[in-house]
Amino acid sequence: MRIGILGTGDVGCRLGTKLVSLGNDVRMGSRAAPNPKAAAWAMANGPKASAGTFADAAKFGEVVFNCTAGSVSLEALKLAGADNLGGKVLVDVANPLDFSKGMPPTLTVCNTDSLGEQIQRAFPDAKVVKALNTIGNEVMVKPRLVPGEHDTFLCGNDPQAKAKVVEILRAFGWKSPIDLGDMTAARGLEMMLPVWVRLMGAIQTRNFNFKIAR
């Protein structure tokens, strides 16, 4: 499968590398190309990895991952282009975190709206699926880093797009992703971030995850 990754941070690199290792062709996009981080990532990941602009990556991908900082995601997606995203599965991994007032971060949107919903409204022809935003980037692609069973969640308005994302999550090692329903569930998923940050402080590791005991 051809996959576009928007964003060259830890999340984008981690997901890109895993997706290449699973046999996909992956193009990493950044605001301006050439971008040193994207070029280094592509170099390190062999012939199935490439780099370009946000628009290049979005056009290339059959599935596109939004791995940009939540505070600039809408702007980055505009640069990627509505035409390049139309009809495609757009996996929104971002969190609308605001670090401008120091730690712990607050959210730029929550409660009655969410970044996932904002993206779906701004790009009505994309099939947006919120996923992986509640998990540290190392654990995203290697669930076994955290002992025992634990959970990953997704939501979105398009059942087929969610089925495609579940397939990708299973390839990452997630056995039974929990589907929370339509995109309004992104409010709850994004609002898990404040407690995630406090938990990281309390237990002194990023390698933890939520399990829904039942």
Next chain:
Amino acid sequence: MRIGILGTGDVGCRLGTKLVSLGNDVRMGSRAAPNPKAAAWAMANGPKASAGTFADAAKFGEVVFNCTAGSVSLEALKLAGADNLGGKVLVDVANPLDFSKGMPPTLTVCNTDSLGEQIQRAFPDAKVVKALNTIGNEVMVKPRLVPGEHDTFLCGNDPQAKAKVVEILRAFGWKSPIDLGDMTAARGLEMMLPVWVRLMGAIQTRNFNFKIAR
């Protein structure tokens, strides 16, 4: 120990009954006494259970539980009286849920503030501890209802008050409550409610709980 319970709903009754069964003297408070629900609860729970106004219950308790609806908690606590709460451990179990716009509920306060913080600011002489708000009321007092290990959280500004609440949680069956720090962590704990509600819908039971796999 003498315990005051503010609120006659499912949470107040469940906690009150458990606390009586553990050998405590418990007074349940309501806006106006006599209150039929509080009277029935007291009758059903024998000589260690009693009922009165919010102020009666707050005055009676060495530890006081706020089990009122989050949307009216500040008002209920004012009726309980700052003098009756001063110097005491006030366990805030409430969530600031707003059901006025239908399901799923939104929060009346979140992100940059929380109900726990509002209560601590309004009653600076009380030792407020946020606890149990992320757990369905049956599971609160009977963790074994949910299979396997799973977690309960608390936060607050007073270490001794938190130690007292940990003691009570252990008596309920919670082995290792996770202390998330000062009262600002109540933001994260209360913001878990939206995903809690979606999870309840997705897995069709209230008898689930978060475990922090690590």
